[in-house]
Amino acid sequence: MAEFDIEASVNALIEQNRQRLQANAAPFNPVTGMGSVGERTLVEIPDFPIPRQWLPDTMLTVPLVKKIIKAGSIRTFITDTLRAEYSAGTVDQVVDQFVRVRNRHDFPFWAATFVYIQNKEGGGEVLFRLTRPQRKFVAKLEEKRLASRPIRLVLLKARQWGGSTTSQLYMMWLQLVHKTGLNSIIIAQTKKTSFAIKDMFDRALNAYPVQLLHRLGDAYSPGEPKMVNVGQSGDYKRIPQRDCKITIASYEAPDAVRGDNYSLVHCSEVGLWPPTDLKSPDSVVRSACSGILLRPYTMIIFESTANGTGNFFQREYDAAKAGRSQFDALFISWFDIDHLYSKPFEDENQRREFARSLIQNKQSHAVASSREEPGWYLWWLWEQGATLEGINWYVEERSGKESHAVMAAEYPTDDDEAFVHSGSRVFDKSKVKEIKKSCRPPQYIGDVYADADEGRGAFSNVRFTEDSQGLLWIWNMPEIDPAEKVLRRYLVMVDIGGRSVKADWSVIVVFDRLPMIDGERPVVVAQWYGHIDIDRLAWKAGQIAAWYDNALLVIESNTLETHDKDRQVDGDQSHFVLNQLANVYPNLYARSRPEDSIIDGAPVKYGFHTNVSTKPMVISTLVKCIRERMWIERDERACDEFNAYEKRQNGSFGAITGKHDDILMTRAIGLHICFYDMDPPRIIPRSSTTITRHHTSSNVATI
Structure with missing residues (x-):
């Protein structure tokens, strides 16, 4: 970047930072209501104890308030509206009633006028004035209350x-x-x-004030107890x-x-x-x-x-x-708490140098020690909304922490990193963010159905039915030309979960490889996500694959074969389920077999087997695919799983406790097959189309 471009970028960053600081320090006065929570209107009553008040809009519908505003003053309200004698006692009654109304509509006003708390900085008790993050919190509470x-x-x-x-x-x-x-x-x-x-x-x-515990005009004793023990x-x-x-x-x-x-x-x-x-x-x-x-x-x-x-x-x-x-x-987040977590610069030159460093290193992934964050992460803090002064504080505070996980536990930037990983992240969060940019809601939601749920009838009259509660999300419908077929266009990958609500999810994803003909990226076009019996899942996957022009169907088979109790599935049904499907579906993925197994007449082994050899292989593929944006993702849930995936201290891979990796594994295996185990798509006349079972090349899968 040319020096002129850098200086222009620094100037723009400094100006944006000035605007952020100004917004963070916007005037807030809970007594007058300026800058307070909720929609407000400026009301001026010259002889009221608070002549200018920004009142909650909900308060303006109260008859007393409407009449005082219309009168324009307390005096006029008393003499003309109430037709009463103007006196100090009458004024006090009107003001008291007005304040009681405002107390009901304006929590920040009530707290800053009548509620004392212990001053954390010492010096006794102080009235409770909301800070910026507290106002954000109260705004959320008020949103519900005002909506009843x-x-x-x-x-x-x-x-x-x-x-x-x-x-x-x-x-x-x-x-x-x-x-x-x-x-x-x-x-x-x-x-x-x-x-x-x-x-x-x-x-x-x-x-x-004890009188505020009673209705206006009720008798009370100034010394009456406001709290009594029960038991x-x-x-x-x-x-x-x-x-x-x-x-x-x-x-x-x-x-x-x-x-x-x-x-x-x-x-x-x-x-x-x-x-x-x-x-x-x-x-x-x-x-x-x-x-x-x-x-x-x-x-x-x-x-x-x-x-x-x-x-x-x-x-x-x-x-x-x-x-x-x-x-x-x-x-x-920590940067919402700017009154605590911010470090001013000594002068403007120091601020500009900090901004320049932020810009120049925003693509850097290198760090000099475990007590620093890379340049891309500091730039991400800026993109999240932190000020330069906030990031300056973060850099200093981070130098006192031995790892990012320790820092994130106390000062999380977003809700994802708040829940600390016990291991190390597998995928670069900044790269996942780029993948997420192409995610969007599906165009259609529903499911596929056929004349039967299994057997040959499961592929008769396969059709899609829209249903807002359906489990199949579709971003692009199948494209089937009656004259031409694109060989190896669609790839369907299946990760098997369990049928109970506490089990892992079953996932069926459809990749469209047509863009690869022109050197572009494959794209996720559909996904089924839910809990279902294993045999029903296999037939459902077959129906989706058939609907997408008899796509190559890849089912991760080791879940069935190893009785994986953590996934809460039933016993070994692999041969029965997959062989039944293979008898009627013509494009099912099968693993290669050693030559002596073929001679001995061993049965074909369908599905992709994830084991200690193949799992690191497909995860490495996914790392590369995310780093280089090698496909177009559509489902945000995939990106959430990428950010919650770790390499544990024992060297194994997996989702952090409480999270899932079901969608992630369909991407890891599916993309590996997409790029390394399938020939490029090719267009041929549909009349000459033949479909053969797909076997892996001998150098890919091991069993």
Whole structure:
């Protein structure tokens, strides 16, 4: 890159960084409402204690607010609208009523006006003013409340930004301001942690104006207790004015979880809850949440930093992110917490040099030590939205960590790297990102059917039927010319899972190799993904292959042959299932046989066998294919599996705990066969078409 181009790029980067810094530091005043959460409108009431207020739009429909705005002042509202005597007492009543209305519509205002918390920097208690990541969190909660939906959220977070505090105070807001009778429970890993969260609640309630616990005009005593014990344990507290209870429980001693009805559940640091012989995170959460109805003003929060993979918290987060549960997912990265994780530059020259280095090394994969990140990764941080000052902090903090995994555990950049790998990643994340660019939703969803489910009838009248809940996704329909056939155009690869919902997934993918005629890349055009009996899967794969012009059908056979218990499939059905299919489907992939086996009349072995020799081979092929973008991917789930695949400390390959590699293996084996075990596609007259069974070349598969 020419020096002029570099300087122009540096200038552009510096300007974009200025805009990011400006956006991060945008004015926020929870009392006036400027820059606060949600849609707001500026309202000016000159004689109100806060003359200029950015009020939530939902508040503008309240009759009292509408009338005051229309009057233009408190005085005019009192004298002309209420036709009452203007006095200090009347003004106080109107202002009090207005503030109570705003409390119901404006959590940031309520928190910054009436809620005191312990100042972490020392110096006593301070009013609770939301930080930028806390506002992001509250915006997600408010989205559900304002839609009259139950609040269900799995919060994956970086450390030390007050997620637990925000969760608990939002629950307190619902209890004290919105509805009476909302019982809540706090469940942390230890009793000590639960009481620490509860202590924050106690501090806030102690300083809370007692009159706000009553309706306007109700009689009350200024010294009346705002919280009373229920029983002797101290685990249960009651707020008599609001007819609600606050229960303290811990994962270590979950007895308090049972035997009560809750509307609000806060489960803190769920990722740290270890399963034991006597309890599991699932069972404790189920006990606390089983009685909660799917109604407005109910709330369940699972919040935690990540702690490894395959645990309850990761499963819940993944399900929420994929839209498979009633929960929403929210991730807070380290660079969202810019008030803590940012390092200013000494001067503008230092900032420009940092920006120049970022640009010049954005393609670099080299590092000088294990305490550094390569240039491409630092550039990726920029692309994710971090500021130069944030990346500057990251570089310094990273120098104190011996590996990327340790850094990612405490300061994740995205939700993928939050769940730390125990081994090393197999695929370059930056290259996977490039593969992902071609992914898109399918054009059609449904399944293929025929006149029968098996036997010769399974290939009679093969047809596709659209169904929004179907398991077959299609990006491109089969292209079949009645006059010409493209030999070796379509390749169908099958990875066999199990039939139970807890088993691995079965995957059937279709590659179109036609672009290879012109030196272009093959492309994924269809994929079936689900749970099914093994014999039904084989016939289903045959039908899809037949529909795609009698494509070469490759089935990974070792799952059947080795009784792989981890995959939760039935016993050895390989010969029965595959031989039945081979009798009626003309283009089934078979492994080569040693010469003496042929002489002895040994049966043909159908399918691709993945073993200690072939698995590293196909994974190496996939590494190359991802690195060089050798095919066009369509399914984002494939890229998710690439990013969750590791080489373990014992040298084996596999998905990180709690993840799958079923789609990945169809790509690894399918692409290996596509590039190294099939001749290029060729166009011939369809009348001269003949189909022979495909055998591997002797130097590819070993058995």
